[in-house]
Amino acid sequence: EKTTISVIKADIGSLAGHHTVHPDCMAAASRVLAEGKREGVIEDFYVTHVGDDLVLIMTHRKGKDNKDVHTLAWNAFKEATKVSKELGLYAAGQDLLSDAFSGNVRGLGPAAAEMEIVERPSEPIVIFAADKTEPGAFNLPLFRIFADPFNTAGLVIDPRLHIGFTFEVVDVFEDKGVHMNSPEEMYDILALIGTPSRYVIRRVFRKDDGRIAAVVAVERLNLIAGKYVGKDDPVMIVRAQSGFPAVGEILEPFAFPHMVAGWMRGSHFGPLMPVPVRDARPTRFDGPPRVIALGFQVKDAKLIGPSDLFDDPAFDKARQVANEVTDYIRRHGPFMPHRLDPSEMEYTTLPQVLEKLKDRFKPVKDLPEPKIKHSEMLSGTEEAHD
Ligand code: F6R
Numbered sequence: 001e002k003t004t005i006s007v008i009k010a011d012i013g014s015l016a017g018h019h020t021v022h023p024d025c026m027a028a029a030s031r032v033l034a035e036g037k038r039e040g041v042i043e044d045f046y047v048t049h050v051g052d053d054l055v056l057i058m059t060h061r062k063g064k065d066n067k068d069v070h071t072l073a074w075n076a077f078k079e080a081t082k083v084s085k086e087l088g089l090y091a092a093g094q095d096l097l098s099d100a101f102s103g104n105v106r107g108l109g110p111a112a113a114e115m116e117i118v119e120r121p122s123e124p125i126v127i128f129a130a131d132k133t134e135p136g137a138f139n140l141p142l143f144r145i146f147a148d149p150f151n152t153a154g155l156v157i158d159p160r161l162h163i164g165f166t167f168e169v170v171d172v173f174e175d176k177g178v179h180m181n182s183p184e185e186m187y188d189i190l191a192l193i194g195t196p197s198r199y200v201i202r203r204v205f206r207k208d209d210g211r212i213a214a215v216v217a218v219e220r221l222n223l224i225a226g227k228y229v230g231k232d233d234p235v236m237i238v239r240a241q242s243g244f245p246a247v248g249e250i251l252e253p254f255a256f257p258h259m260v261a262g263w264m265r266g267s268h269f270g271p272l273m274p275v276p277v278r279d280a281r282p283t284r285f286d287g288p289p290r291v292i293a294l295g296f297q298v299k300d301a302k303l304i305g306p307s308d309l310f311d312d313p314a315f316d317k318a319r320q321v322a323n324e325v326t327d328y329i330r331r332h333g334p335f336m337p338h339r340l341d342p343s344e345m346e347y348t349t350l351p352q353v354l355e356k357l358k359d360r361f362k363p364v365k366d367l368p369e370p371k372i373k374h375s376e377m378l379s380g381t382e383e384a385h386d
């Protein structure tokens with residue numbers, strides 16, 4: 001019997017701007033999922049949040065893209081939105097882009113990462129969720145986990161990892177994808193995923209037996225809605241141990257708080273700070289971007305745990321570096337490369353500002369000399385006063 005892990009998240013409104021999910025919203029979502037568990041739609045669930053994103057972690061027997069499971073998640077978001085509206089929370093229902101729900105959350109705003117597996121006798125998994133960034137934020141860590149022997153000792157030492165992994169890379173603008181093998185095509189993989197706004201790692205498979213190792217929610221909200229509606233704060237599921245990377249190898253890349261797009265107004269680069277859930281409340285300049293990691297054991301489709309994996313002083317240094325980088329890059333204010341480049345700014349409200357300047361542009365040769373308002377007498381007069 002197979003087990004499916006479905007992690008579905010949405011921003012349904014938050015407390016004091018875009019910074020944290022209200023506990024009553026989490027409780028409302030939990031009530032809906034508890035009912036779904038009683039009715040047998042799902043086997044188990046865990047509700048958490050990262051920043052302003054409500055995250056539903058569910059296990060069940062129904063496979064990916066299952067109508068009942070997606071409907072349950074949608075209803076949980078709807079109920080949580082109701083609470084958001086009652087409490088007047090900010091941007092209530094932000095990510096629920098459509099009322100025309102027809103059994104699958106994909107394309108409607110929420111982001112979903114789902115994995116159907118045959119459980120191993122012991123099945124450790126790590127669930128990641130990030131706020132104030134985009135799905136491509138996981139490109140760098142995923143490459144390091146599954147392709148970099150300086151990160152993952154198992155790639156060198158363990159025969160089941162040694163033959164490498166297959167990366168599924170999606171072009172989110174063209175809605176096309178490609179499967180590429182590591183280590184053989186490592187440089188080609190990097191040629192793509194070094195552009196994380198466009199080429200996003202969606203899944204990783206073990207070459208040994210084709211088993212799924214990792215899955216990321218790659219929805220890009222702005223490509224769905226056609227405009228900026230909050231970044232597409234991603235979630236990810238990674239399997240660990242016994243022929244997959246160890247939990248420590250999966251977490252190791254996050255000891256380097258790499259630069260990701262998102263942060264304030266989804267328009268700035270900043271360091272991705274690994275934090276325990278209690279610190280997943282981005283406030284400085286609405287950030288810097290945060291990532292949480294929860295470790296579970298999956299047993300007979302039940303979720304055992306979680307353990308809050310970044311709640312470890314060993315990640316203090318990463319947080320400190322992230323704070324230093326924050327100070328440094330913030331001083332660029334509205335300048336690139338702190339602010340995103342124009343192609344990415346297309347999805348923000350900046351084009352509206354630029355639009356009204358358009359008519360004022362003339363050929364450079366036609367630009368007038370500025371009119372001098374005060375006569376040269378002025379400086380003469382001043383001199384006279386000296
Ligand atoms: C970024 C984010 C926030 C908002 C910012 C402005 O993902 O959620 O940085 O973009 O607080 O929000 P509005 O336009 O709603 O006032």
Ligand code: MG
Binds near residue numbers: 011017052091094230
């Ligand atoms: Mg929000």
Ligand code: MG
Binds near residue numbers: 052053131230231
């Ligand atoms: Mg968010």
